[in-house]
Amino acid sequence: MITMKFGGTSVGDLQRLQDVASIVHNFLPQHPVVVASAMSGVTNLLLETAQHAVHRDAEIVKKNIETLKEKHLNVANTLLKDAARHRELINTQTALFDDLTNLYRGVSLLKELSARSLDAIASYGEILSCLQIAALLKDYDVPAEFIDARTFIRTDRHFGEAAVDFAVTNNNSRALLLPKVEQGIVPVITGFIASTDDCITTTLGRSGSDYTGSIIGAALDSEEIWIWTDVDGVMTADPRYVSGAKVLPEISYREAAEMSYFGAKVIHPKTMMPAIEKNIPIRIKNTFNPPHLGTLISKKSGNAGSVVKNITSIDYLSVISIEGNGMMGVPGISARIFSALARIGVNVMMISQASSEHNVCFVVPDKDCEKALSVLRSEFDIDLVRKLIDDITVQRHVSIVAVVGEGMKGTRGIAGKTFTAVADAGVNLVAIAQGSSELNISFVVDEADVKKTVQAIHDVFHLN
Ligand code: ASP
Numbered sequence: 001m002i003t004m005k006f007g008g009t010s011v012g013d014l015q016r017l018q019d020v021a022s023i024v025h026n027f028l029p030q031h032p033v034v035v036a037s038a039m040s041g042v043t044n045l046l047l048e049t050a051q052h053a054v055h056r057d058a059e060i061v062k063k064n065i066e067t068l069k070e071k072h073l074n075v076a077n078t079l080l081k082d083a084a085r086h087r088e089l090i091n092t093q094t095a096l097f098d099d100l101t102n103l104y105r106g107v108s109l110l111k112e113l114s115a116r117s118l119d120a121i122a123s124y125g126e127i128l129s130c131l132q133i134a135a136l137l138k139d140y141d142v143p144a145e146f147i148d149a150r151t152f153i154r155t156d157r158h159f160g161e162a163a164v165d166f167a168v169t170n171n172n173s174r175a176l177l178l179p180k181v182e183q184g185i186v187p188v189i190t191g192f193i194a195s196t197d198d199c200i201t202t203t204l205g206r207s208g209s210d211y212t213g214s215i216i217g218a219a220l221d222s223e224e225i226w227i228w229t230d231v232d233g234v235m236t237a238d239p240r241y242v243s244g245a246k247v248l249p250e251i252s253y254r255e256a257a258e259m260s261y262f263g264a265k266v267i268h269p270k271t272m273m274p275a276i277e278k279n280i281p282i283r284i285k286n287t288f289n290p291p292h293l294g295t296l297i298s299k300k301s302g303n304a305g306s307v308v309k310n311i312t313s314i315d316y317l318s319v320i321s322i323e324g325n326g327m328m329g330v331p332g333i334s335a336r337i338f339s340a341l342a343r344i345g346v347n348v349m350m351i352s353q354a355s356s357e358h359n360v361c362f363v364v365p366d367k368d369c370e371k372a373l374s375v376l377r378s379e380f381d382i383d384l385v386r387k388l389i390d391d392i393t394v395q396r397h398v399s400i401v402a403v404v405g406e407g408m409k410g411t412r413g414i415a416g417k418t419f420t421a422v423a424d425a426g427v428n429l430v431a432i433a434q435g436s437s438e439l440n441i442s443f444v445v446d447e448a449d450v451k452k453t454v455q456a457i458h459d460v461f462h463l464n
Pocket residue numbers: 007008037038043044125191192205206207208209210
């Protein structure tokens with residue numbers, strides 16, 4: 001059995017939906033369990049419309065519901081061949097749009113939009129989408145059955161990003177789904193949505209369908225969990241930056257997590273947790289190229305080639321430095337810096353402090369740079385006046401480049417080779433950090449230098 005998740009773009013238009021149907025049909029011998037997202041753009045539009053509803057922009061609400069309705073009914077009208085099935089889907093979807101219209105009306109009347117209401121509204125995207133996928137699959141002679149995840153995935157009441165009750169959910173999943181799979185049925189399950197024990201709709205957080213895939217794949221002890229996307233797999237580097245970037249056949253869970261922290265579009269670390277606990281491999285596959293094996297993410301790193309697996313970068317960052325003679329040996333400076341930033345919700349992406357303690361520097365998103373500076377200037381105003389801190393400076397438009405690979409742990413010379421390559425490319429290093437996990441080396445360079453930096457490191461480790 002394989003649990004397969006299809007994301008919003010994979011089910012987002014007529015052509016892609018037909019591709020999905022033939023993929024599921026072709027993989028029938030593998031006993032697929034399908035999890036799918038809303039059609040691309042739908043969740044955003046549902047949530048946006050809720051904002052219009054609360055502001056009583058009745059015209060826009062009406063127009064948006066029409067847009068959504070057309071988008072979905074067009075799928076039924078164009079793709080479904082069986083007349084009875086077509087009628088049934090149209091009726092069900094029309095009734096759902098009536099419900100949705102009422103929900104928006106309620107929001108308008110009350111002028112109140114809670115996280116709980118937003119979850120209820122967002123859930124329509126996955127329900128509409130999975131209903132039509134199930135119907136389409138039947139047209140392709142796949143014995144599909146629509147299943148609403150709210151009937152068996154149980155969460156707490158943390159609306160917007162609810163926490164899953166795994167004990168209940170795992171039992172429910174097995175009890176509900178295994179008999180169906182045994183009968184040859186292909187469940188088509190709504191991603192992203194769930195419910196509380198008193199049947200209130202919740203969601204698992206934006207982009208939560210991957211998570212649903214992993215939860216179900218793990219609960220059912222699937223052989224593998226396949227995440228269908230539109231690339232052949234995880235690559236050694238961003239192909240826009242590096243000529244000769246290639247697909248990695250295998251990476252470890254830890255490498256995948258590390259890569260996604262550093263901006264590679266792999267899979268969200270939280271998403272992998274259920275799969276990791278059951279040691280179930282996750283495979284990234286391409287809907288445009290189904291026979292390609294993709295990238296297998298599992299416990300082992302599959303170190304066939306280089307110990308360095310991949311080079312990623314995050315752009316649009318600033319590096320802020322705080323320096324002063326008064327900082328040496330004074331406990332609590334770092335705590336004050338990072339508490340101040342946490343108070344205003346600024347995410348710190350990398351930290352580096354030399355052991356002289358004379359300077360601490362850290363990287364924040366460029367868009368947060370001004371507010372970070374102002375909160376730090378007020379936090380340290382007295383220290384600045386007393387010259388305990390000389391200055392708080394900033395360098396804008398920088399990027400973090402991260403070199404990731406599990407085999408780097410304990411392998412000597414990786415850092416040397418990396419930084420020699422950077423120097424030979426004529427690139428100036430702004431700051432460096434290596435986590436003690438030794439799974440990655442990350443450093444900051446000017447945004448203008450990213451491309452040649454990534455290419456140089458890719459070349460020096462012969463990743464192509
Ligand atoms: N439809 C949801 C979202 O857009 C979940 C997903 O796409 O995974 O966030």
